[in-house]
Structures are given as structure tokens and as C-alpha cells.
Amino acid sequence: MFKLLTTGFWEALARLILRNKIFILIAISIATVFLSMQWKNMRFTYTEANLLPDDHKVNLTYKAFLDIFGEEGNLIVLGVKDSSVFEVEKLNAWNALAEGFKAYDEIETVISIKDLQKLVKNTDKNQFDLEPFIKDSITSSQEIIKLQNDLFKKYPFYDNFLFNAETKTLRTALYLKKDIVNTSVRKDFIIEDLQAEIESFESAHNINVRVSGMPYIRTLNSQNIVDEIGVFIGAALLVTSLIFFLFFRSFRATFISLIVVCIGVMWTFGILGLLNYEITVLTALIPPLIIVIGIPNCIFLINKYQHEVKSHGNKVKSLQRVITKIGNATLMTNVTTASGFATFILTESKLLKEFGIVASLSILAIFILCLLIIPIIYTFLPFPKDRHLEHLNKRWIGGFVDWMERMVKHKKITIYTTAIILIMASMIGINQIKISGSLIEDMPKNKQFFKDIRFFEEEFNGIMPLEIMVDTKRKKGVMKLATLKRINEVEELIIETPELSKPISVVSLVKYSKQAYYNGNPKYYQLPTSQENSFILSYAKNSNSDVDLLKNFVDSTGQYARITTFMKDIGTDKMERIQEDIQNKINKVFPKERYNVSMTGKALVFQKGTKYLVRNLIISLSLAIFLISLFMAYLFRSFRMIIVSLIPNLLPLLVTAGLMGYLGVPIKPSTILVFSIAFGISVDDTIHFLAKYRQELQANHWKIRKSVYAALRETGVSMFYTSIVLFFGFSVFTISSFGGTVALGALVSITLLFAMLSNLLLLPSMLLSLERNIANKEVLRKPTIDIIPSEDEDLDNQE
Incomplete structure (x- = not known):
């Protein structure tokens, strides 16, 4: 194929371009319109970047968890750390804010201080009843004092879930419907409804509300990507066109170059839409990248044209030589540049593969546009004036x-x-290079939602979910006391780990049941003995009060249980050590012949994905070196x-x-x-x-x-x-x-x-x-x- 790239080929191509310039411009216009119509298929990502192949073991484990318990990243949390919130009016307003969200179709469950309920022993019916801590609304400061005493001292089941007993920080949990978490409906609710409700509450009561949770973070982070695309494109156009103008000192040449790269950007967006790819933090970089790579192409072509015109004064001959002499060199450089991006196509990562495809196609497209548009436009323009050629005589670069x-x-x-x-x-x-598997490290540090992440890390030990799924290999195996004790041992290790939040599982509910059986005495917040287990569980079975809670911790068959904790944003090395400690505990506590226990969650999947990408880095770079070496071997x-x-x-x-x-x-x-x-x-x-x-x-x-x-x-x-x-x-x-x-x-x-x-x-x-x-x-x-x-x-x- 390279035999085509001879001088004869380029001379024939030059004649073809210059003789069919109207047809070519019409074809470019049609292609641009067609690709612009594909913009409607562009969509912004609503999920975290999955850096692993779909069939990777870590992804399969995560999918198995989602199949049993559903989407785990559907929690949005609102928090306040303000002593004035414990005034009657403001506490009622805080509860009313949470109550108002229950009316939204996007919300599955809302849990606020007002929604918390006590398990109360009903001896007559041998069951547990539910009694709310707040029946209607707070009417006096004495009720607030009693509420604080109950929640902060008597009921450890709720501690660190909706409040921090030490700092008196309150939290409200909003659970989105799981079927909208990864759709545009989530974005519309958060941007339009959630933020409006919170801003209204803040202005009315002069209380700063913190907001976090994976759906919220993902939405605002994606919005930030959208906002920056325009900024990048504008900045790239400004900087490169300014440098171009300083070099050529010609508004006409600068304007022509801007037209070419702007069409290139339109084609890039069209390629994204045509391939139906999501705009991610990586693919968002491609449009300004095309500007940066396209301007040097314009420099080569226009500079050659001006030198030729100055040399012999024949415009047609000059344009022919632009194509025949520069076309080949520019093609080779664009092909090698595209090859560097194209190596990502051969990785197993969907994120990198899509980036590689769009980037390499866009680079080849900008080359074609430069080669066609610039010579054709100059055929319609008058002969360059002397001032357009003055820069050719400058020798200020001679010192370098x-x-x-x-x-x-x-x-x-x-x-x-x-x-x-x-x-x-x-x-x-x-x-000394380290690997980072942090979900939030690259997020904008100056944005309020990032500051809120740090707030919840400090107050509640993080917002990134880490899940442990226990498969007992038999129906109703979770509620066996032996299983509950094993889960409890793993939870004790989690509690001792400062980077993790207090775990939530069926064990907490069983402990709460025992406390309720003993009339709410907090010293009985513990697992029942084998003698107590049967009659305490009989109370739970006779009651409907545990159904809503239990379904979040145990599947419908009683075979699977989950332990949910939340992580701080910690380094990859520390995260791996914590994972290893927990895994060692799991291996020790749960016999493999009786249990299958797996760790998963978005934070863990992302961390594993980053490690996987490092291996892909070595492969893609080696491949780039190999391909370009082959190219140069054939060349030289x-x-x-x-x-x-x-x-x-x-x-x-x-x-x-x-x-x-x-x-x-x-x-x-x-x-x-x-x-x-x-x-x-x-x-x-x-x-x-x-x-x-x-x-x-x-x-x-x-x-x-x-x-x-x-x-x-x-x-x-x-x-x-x-x-x-x-x-x-x-x-x-x-x-x-x-x-x-x-x-x-x-x-x-x-x-x-x-x-x-x-x-x-x-x-x-x-x-x-x-x-x-x-x-x-x-x-x-x-x-x-x-x-x-x-x-x-x-x-x-x-x-």
C-alpha cells in the first residue's frame, strides 16, 4: 500500500483536488452536516468509568452482588453540623425538608431523624412493635433533650448512621430508585430539584447543608466535565491561533486555520455520536486535542505555500507543491501520532478503547481536512501581499x-x-512512582461537592461503599447463630479500622432485637446466646417491624447476607492492606466448604481497574514503540x-x-x-x-x-x-x-x-x-x- 505514496501519486492527488475543488467543498459540507446530525446521539456518562473488561473476575463478582441486592450506589446524604439545628423550629424544618423529598417519584426511601423508630417488646402478642422517636413534630426544647439522650446514648443501632454522637452532626439519607441511578433522570432530579430544595432551606434557616453520596458526586462531576469541554475548546483555539498569528502575522491565514480546526472539532463530536459513545473524562479531551494537533498541520501547509509563492510567483504551481511536497510528510507524522492513540484500541479496557478509536479517527480526519481545505481556499484568494510574507525574512530564531x-x-x-x-x-x-486507585482524587478540589466529600469523611468515615457478600450455600442460612457470629467477627475488624465506617448488616438488626427484648437496655445491644436466639427471633418473626430493614441486609431466600461499610479516600497501598487484612479474617472465620464470601463495591472495582490499566499502559506503550519501529523500518x-x-x-x-x-x-x-x-x-x-x-x-x-x-x-x-x-x-x-x-x-x-x-x-x-x-x-x-x-x-x- 505504501507504494501508492510516491511522488506520482501525490501529483495526481494534487491535480484531483485542485480541479474538483467545488465538488470537494460540497462533499466536506455534506459530511459536516451529516456528522453534526449525529450529535444528538452523544450522551454524557452517568456511571463511573469501568476500567476492567466485562468478563474480569472483579466485574463478575460485582455483577453477582448487584443481581442479588440491586444497585448499591443509590444513596444521597444530606448533613448539617450546626448547633442551632437543635432548636425547635430548625429541627422541625430539617425533618420537613426530608419529608418533602418523599413526594418525588425519583426517591425510593427517605430516612431522617423523624423516621427513626424504636423496636418495642409487645409481650401480649409475642412480637416487636415500632414506635417513632418523634411522633408528629418537636414542640419543646425538653423533647429535643430527650431525643438527644435516646439517640446519642441509648440506641447504638443508629449511631453513625444518621448522626455522629460526638460532634452532634445530623444526616438524612435519600435512596434513589435503583432503576434511575444510571440514567439521565438522576441528573435532572439532582440538578433541578434536589439543589433547589436545599438552597431554599439554607436561605430560609441560615444553615449550611452538606450533600454527598455516589449519585450526587457522579452527577456534579459529569456536569463539570460538560462545562469544561467548552472552556478547553475556547482556550485551545485562543492559544494556538495567537501563536499562529505571531508566527505568520496574517489575520487571513489565522482565520483559515481556525475554520479548518473548528470543522475538525465538529467531526470529532460527530464521530462520538456516530459510534454512540459516551463522553467521559477522557473522550472530553479529544476536541481540544484535535485543535492542538491540527494547527501544526496548518503551519506546515500555509508556510510551504507562502515560500513557494515568494520563490516563483506562480500560485497554482505553489498549491500543487503544497500537496505533493507537504502532503506526504504531514501524512506520515499524522499516522505516527494516530498510532500512539490507536494502541489503546487493543487494550481490554472499554474506556481506553473508545478513547483510542475516536482520537485516532479524529487525527486522520483533521489531516484530510487540512490537506483539502487549505489549498482549495487559497485558490479563491488573491495573491499574498508582501506583508503576508514578511515573516519569512525574520531571522530571530537564528540564535537558537x-x-x-x-x-x-x-x-x-x-x-x-x-x-x-x-x-x-x-x-x-x-x-518512587505510586499507583492511585482513588475514585475522587482527580475531582476538582475547589468545588463544594469535593469539600462535602471531605466533610463526610471526617464526620462519618467516608461515602464510598465497600460491600462484603456472604453466601451461606443454603436457604435461611444467614439467620443461623453460627453465621451471625462469624459476620460479627468480621465487623469487629472493620470497626477497628479507622479508614472504614461502622458496618451495617443483619447482625446490627439482631443485636437491636435483643436490646428491644430487654426493654431497650443498651447493655443488651449484642448477639443473643443460643438459648435466647430462638425466642428473640420468634418475636421478630411475629412482627412486621423488621421486614423493611431486613430486606436491605438479607436476600429473599435467606441465603445471602451483606455487610456494608464506607471508605475514606485512601491511597491504593493502604486500601490493599485493609483489603488483605479483611480477607485474611474472612478466610479464618468462614470455612470455604460452607461459605462463599466476596468483597466488592465501587471503590474496590475502581482500585482494581487502575491496577489493571497499569498493565495496559506497558502493553500499549510497547505496542506503540513496536508499530512505529515497524513503520520506520519500512521507511528507512x-x-x-x-x-x-x-x-x-x-x-x-x-x-x-x-x-x-x-x-x-x-x-x-x-x-x-x-x-x-x-x-x-x-x-x-x-x-x-x-x-x-x-x-x-x-x-x-x-x-x-x-x-x-x-x-x-x-x-x-x-x-x-x-x-x-x-x-x-x-x-x-x-x-x-x-x-x-x-x-x-x-x-x-x-x-x-x-x-x-x-x-x-x-x-x-x-x-x-x-x-x-x-x-x-x-x-x-x-x-x-x-x-x-x-x-x-x-x-x-x-x-
């Missing part, structure tokens, strides 16, 4: 090129020493040149990884992307330099030193300009409120800056040092693809 040449000529030892020191320092830093027909070309591009990746270790930036889903993206982009400079170097060798009769310096001078300017565009373009992501996006932007920018210096200093130095073994006529045979034709052309313009 002179410095590079001096370094390569006289400071090769310094360059090698610096590279070795960087490698050694980076290896030390790499050993030299194994030795592959080695020489890879070293300057791997060094920046090592430096970046080392910086991550030193700066404490962990490996997580967002930062995992850095390496494959940066490698795919940075290798473009290597291809440009080596292609020009080979051309200079042929022109200079294989005089190696002369060819290296000539290639350095010719490519140095364009590599500098494109690196500046890419550096500031990716720096746009640092304005994000998401920590992971900030890290991604900063790390890719730094990597590309190092890659430019590496390709302009280390690569030519290696060519000079290894000239006898590598840079000779036998090694650099006729290429398969002529990226840069050997006729007399100014490469500075071609690139």
Missing part, C-alpha cells in the same frame, strides 16, 4: 539554531553526559536507524516518568495516557530530521558532517515552531479543575519539550558519533517512501 549547531559540533560529551545523568536520575524517580530500511531513532524519543519518556516519581504524581487513568500520546507525537520530529538528513547525504555526496549540520539547520526552525504550538496547546489542559487532566497537560507538554531538545541535540550527536556504522550509503538505502523529495526544496517550508 546557532546554539544547537555549536552544541552538536563541540559539546557532544556534554550532551551524552547530560543524557546519562537524566537517565540515572529518572530511574531513581521511577522507583535500516534496523540500525530504528535503534538510533528510538533512543531520543524514549529518553523524554523516562525523564517524565522520573518527574512523576519526584513530584508525587501517581499512575492513574489520566496520567497513563501521557506516554503513548507523547511518544506518538514526538517521533514526528525524528522522522522529519532523518528524512532531511538522508536527503542531504544524497545531495552532498555522502559527506556526513555537512549533511548533519544542514539537516539540523533546516529542520530546527520548523521543529521549534511546532513544539512551541504543541507545548502551549497541551498546557491548555492545566486550566482544568480536574487534577488528572492538569497532570496530563503538564506532563505531555514537558515530554514534548524534552523530545524537541533530544531530537535536535542527542539525535544529530549520535549520527556524528556513529557515522561509520550507521550513517553511510549502505545503511541508508533508497527509502520505500519519499517523505521529502530530493529535488531542490526548502525543507523548512515543507515541514
